[in-house]
Amino acid sequence: MKTMYWKDDLLCLLDQTLLPHETEYLICGTYQDVINAIKTMVVRGAPAIGVAAAFGMALAYLADEDMEKAAQEMKDARPTAVNLFWAVDRVMASDDPLTEALLMYEEDMDTNRRMGMHGATVIDEGDTILTHCNAGALACVDFGTALGVIRAANQEGKNISVVCDETRPVLQGARLSVWEMQQENIPVKLIVDGAAGRLMQEGQINKVVIGADRVAKGGIANKIGSLMVALAAKRFNVPFYVAAPKSTFDHENSIYDIEIEERDPEEVLGFAGCQAAPWGTEVRNPSFDVVPSDLITGIITEDGILDPL
Numbered sequence: 001m002k003t004m005y006w007k008d009d010l011l012c013l014l015d016q017t018l019l020p021h022e023t024e025y026l027i028c029g030t031y032q033d034v035i036n037a038i039k040t041m042v043v044r045g046a047p048a049i050g051v052a053a054a055f056g057m058a059l060a061y062l063a064d065e066d067m068e069k070a071a072q073e074m075k076d077a078r079p080t081a082v083n084l085f086w087a088v089d090r091v092m093a094s095d096d097p098l099t100e101a102l103l104m105y106e107e108d109m110d111t112n113r114r115m116g117m118h119g120a121t122v123i124d125e126g127d128t129i130l131t132h133c134n135a136g137a138l139a140c141v142d143f144g145t146a147l148g149v150i151r152a153a154n155q156e157g158k159n160i161s162v163v164c165d166e167t168r169p170v171l172q173g174a175r176l177s178v179w180e181m182q183q184e185n186i187p188v189k190l191i192v193d194g195a196a197g198r199l200m201q202e203g204q205i206n207k208v209v210i211g212a213d214r215v216a217k218g219g220i221a222n223k224i225g226s227l228m229v230a231l232a233a234k235r236f237n238v239p240f241y242v243a244a245p246k247s248t249f250d251h252e253n254s255i256y257d258i259e260i261e262e263r264d265p266e267e268v269l270g271f272a273g274c275q276a277a278p279w280g281t282e283v284r285n286p287s288f289d290v291v292p293s294d295l296i297t298g299i300i301t302e303d304g305i306l307d308p309l
């Protein structure tokens with residue numbers, strides 16, 4: 001099942017808000033459709049957001065829209081994943097937005113496979129790997145970053161298993177990462193986010209591998225909950241790896257200066273339209289954590305394993 005594909009001058013996005021129980025594609029015919037899909041998380045995950053945005057810019061170009069305006073609106077869709085800005089700038093600098101978007105689509109798959117190959121070198125036979133959120137094929141065009149490392153280690157015949165944090169508030173771990181691992185027949189267990197430290201304390205986790213929305217000076221940004229996992233990993237001496245392509249690197253900003261998206265309180269108050277907290281409860285809903293460099297063992301990229309910035 002593809003995260004997205006381009007057909008007959010339309011962008012088809014697998015609607016990730018419906019997974020794993022329904023598999024439907026949302027057809028985007030305008031760049032505004034793509035912006036809405038990014039905002040509502042029909043498409044999510046840093047590399048997937050980037051490639052979808054590139055196709056969105058191609059739609060704007062084909063419809064003879066004002067490209068500067070479209071670029072600004074696209075960049076305003078979500079603030080934290082740098083791949084969005086990288087992708088829009090790259091398309092804007094090209095002569096042919098559609099050809100560039102199609103190239104980025106192909107590159108993403110190649111990048112992830114190379115990242116997987118490098119990342120698999122740090123995974124040992126029999127490892128149990130904890131991951132947070134979904135940095136899988138669904139967060140990219142295919143294969144995935146953190147789950148790509150796990151896929152590659154599995155393909156090499158290492159007898160690994162995976163533990164997925166459910167990842168509140170919208171459950172990318174429970175809904176998406178568990179589903180991806182099940183599709184590949186990789187042994188997987190689901191835990192609530194608060195159980196990650198407990199499993200490390202029990203000695204049940206050998207490695208942590210997560211993705212990133214941004215790698216910058218001072219650390220990385222990734223889904224809320226990543227910091228607590230990193231702190232527990234440090235305390236219990238579990239190696240903590242971040243898998244991210246070079247398109248996720250921001251060489252201009254400190255990680256502490258970037259905008260952390262604050263999402264709708266409704267995501268926290270309940271789930272799937274069912275209210276859990278008392279009516280009128282005040283909420284904070286930061287969508288991303290900053291994990292400082294000193295908690296990171298290495299950054300797995302398509303060109304090898306690097307030290308944090």
Ligand code: MRU
Nearest residue numbers: 044045046133135139211212223
């Ligand atoms: O809010 P999301 O689902 O877009 O957040 C996604 C993540 O935090 C991923 O871990 C990150 O984008 C890396 S995806 C390869």
